[in-house]
Amino acid sequence: MEGLALLLLYLAVPGLLVSAIQQILSWRKSSSGSGKKFPGPKLFPVVGRVHDLPRFSMWLKFTEWAQIHGPIYQTRMLDQDFIIVTDEEIARELLVKRGHIYSGRPQIRSLIKHKEGPAYSALMDRHDIWQAQRKWTHAAMMEAYKHHFYGHVEREMKRYLGLLLLDPARFLDYTREYCGRVMSRLAWDDATQGKANGDSADTTLHCMSVSGPITNTMTPLWHLPSFINPWYNFEIKREREQRAWWLNNFRLAKDRMKRGELPNDTWAYRYFEQLKREGNESLDQKEEQEVFASCMIGFLNLVGVVTISGPLKFYLMAMALHPEWQKKAQEEIDRVCGDRMPTMQDYADLPTVRACLKETVRWRSGVPLGVPHQAERDDEYRGVKIKKGTIILACEWALNRVPKQYPDGDNFRPERWLEPGWPTYQEPLTRYPNFREGNAMHTFGWGRRTCLGQNIVDDETFVFGAATLWAFNLAQKRCPRTGELVPIDTQATNSHVILEPLPYHLDIKPRSDERAAQILEGYRGVLGELKL
Template sequence: MASLTLVLLYLAISSLIFSVVKQVLSWRKTRRLQGRFPGPRLFPIVGRVHDVPRFSPWLKFKEWADEYGPIYYTRALHQPFIIVSGQQIAEELLVKRGDIYSGRPQLRCIINHKEGPAYVALMDRHDTWRTQRKWAHAAVTKAYRHHFYGHVETEMKRYLGLLLLDPALFLDYTREFSGRIMSRLAWDDATQGRANGDSANQTLHCMSASGPLPNTVTPLWHLPGFMNPWYKFEVRRQREQRAWWLNNYRLAKDRMLRGDLPADTWAYRYFEQLRRDGGNESLEQAEDQEVFASCMIGFLNLIGVVPVSGLLKFFLMAMAVHPEWQKKAQARLTAGVMIKKGTIILACEWAMNRVPSTYPDGDNFRPERWLEPGWPTYQEPLTRYPNFREGFGMHTFGWGRRTCLGQNIVDGEVFVFGAATLWAFNLSQKRCPRTGEPVPIDTQATNSHVILEPLPYQINIKVRSEKRGRQVLEGYNEVRTGRY
């Protein structure tokens, strides 16, 4: 045991020396860069790595933005950062100069993500990225034009039924809801929904600062593989994830050859294109071609889960904590109205969404900012705005060439989810059985993934009437048989 500890100590010291040498070699360049931007004082070697928390680092970025302005410089070990907290600056750098700044930083604990083919959103801009993104954009656009083939509404019936039967599991059901929709779109197999959600959540953990320690203490990643637990874990995770994607891809191919794969799936779209462009009626492929395609479809499937389910969970929280807005929304439903190089550019959405001139009272739940004239974000007509595809606040979905492909999916899912849930149920805070007082919900308690979800919380979910309960169960019974 003492020998192993000594070896690890030597390796850690070697990694630190490596970082020191690298920092010294780039010292003059770094100082020149630092002189051009404001920012917090940097300490030798470490920069400010000790000052940025692994959990909720955006809070520190916002604190520094308040002190140093909407664009400032900092460094963690040998990695320089420019932090942008102004929307116009982000547009100038990440949209107008997208050719320069739309590359991807190396996420230490996601192996070879910049090369591909597994994670198109994390790749550098090269042929693999262009091919996969172009294909994914076309596939999502077509699905949007067909309102996602009714899958959102079908899964909503199931979700409402599950809430009625066992409301205590609402957080699990919400992530599975999103996972099932994406699995239907990808492979026509909603039973993969829970595995889809779990895989998406684990992937986000591994790419987040709050995840594996080498994401922030990067010298640890240079430990030899045989004694590097993070490397071992990531090799296993990627192997299992790719095997899962490949298996689903091959099952879908078998169904395509039998003629029973629905034409509205992304797998069908790919196989049909393979036949049309290459005359490959038997869909024969080398294994590397299958891996490429299965990763393209698998990751497109994956990224539509947690980003949406986190938003849906925040919606449920907001309705329980703000019953006055729940009542207003339910009343509307009752009325039946149809309607640099080496330097990473980070757009701090947490700060942008709290710029007082655009978002007054930005830390509080104020839906009226979108619904009442006089607010900076108000747009007309209300039959079109607000939505998740355009208008104010959509910078949250990314910038320029890196804009999220799934905005239309978000728009469709969130509307159906919110409207249907409030049509069927009343949501409220739990009450203490002894005092009768509402049990507090910490609305600021989240995980620290790249995309946030709230930490587990409890609410009461009650059906609004016996009639609506019956209607929910009727809808649930329609969709709970067969493959679904």
């Protein structure tokens, strides 16, 4: 293995030489201008600081540097300049107030042509394809939210609880599948593809993360000839299969639309109905138009899995590790809901549940690095020139631990959302905290690149969080031999750009025999409605 790594390094030398030449030219060009720079770690020739940046848990290193160099600092990896921001006001000044400058997306080396589209709207540059997809997605999401996603969240939750009762050891698999099923039902009316949707999302995240293919950090390796380039060949195959899967789903939905069988509560129906209003009664389109639409709906489907699955897994972990908060939430649920499973109708009356969910996302952010923005033209901030192409990272892990806003930030403290005197507290508690508005919304991004999924995150996490605690008691596993608690490493994650925790163990038991019977009754009640 060491010999292979050495061989690859030698093969990459031409690319490294090109990077070195580009860097020297950049130095010569910049030496004639203003010398003012943001502080930052010492940079080395050619490599910058890439040699000691961990590919896993990079956000911890960025937070460490922020403690040394301040809330805005700069660094470089090979020939790419970075500005790291760990202050909310600075992030707002750059990414919101100057959003017309800092709303580009950087090239993810191992994700082919993502900036051009149409496959990944959140990763495109701002152009006509991005604008058309974002406008359509926003309208589709808002319409679904008005109907609280047509009850699909609650129906899939009853299935989830039943599976958890029957086979609790598979809770991590079932949690991701639950998210995949909700999104696949909304997209195509085919919840059976929930697992495939979750797996596809996970593989895509791997390919776009610094912890994924080494070509995302050692970018010269990407330019190796295809016959000795496993990363390029893998991505060609993966992207082709994903597009074919999305296109096939789109065409199946179109056939059902023509037969009058496609439910009107799907995003596919909304798209086809729009074609009809525009005069295309036959729904016939050129292949490039079908690809555009299938990627738009397919990516919306995918991103709804990856942004929700991780927080739900961290929530289960948090409840097991903090039984005092689990008990408080259960007492609230029992008082409001009694013997019935909580639904969105109970939202206003369950602030403790919402606080535990909100605190989970702060304590173990699903996007700890933040999603990168790229300067679309030269700019100047605080007297420092920022050149076009610079990547701006608002490091979410560090933002969630700023002492002034989040006292005792390393610890799980849901009371920060419930008790006056905490900086994050807001009234009325029938409305706050939530994932749609108010404090700490930076987890959804900034400015023109803000994620459009706040509403489905709010609905889906709430129903999950309340229903799971209504049904089960969660605890750490005990070793059957020693009786000792099995430890859970709360920072062990897959290190994707959007995180899920690595597999861990829980003891999951129904809260009573009566509650187990109610879970099974709810499960049987949805079997006829759901495609399993």
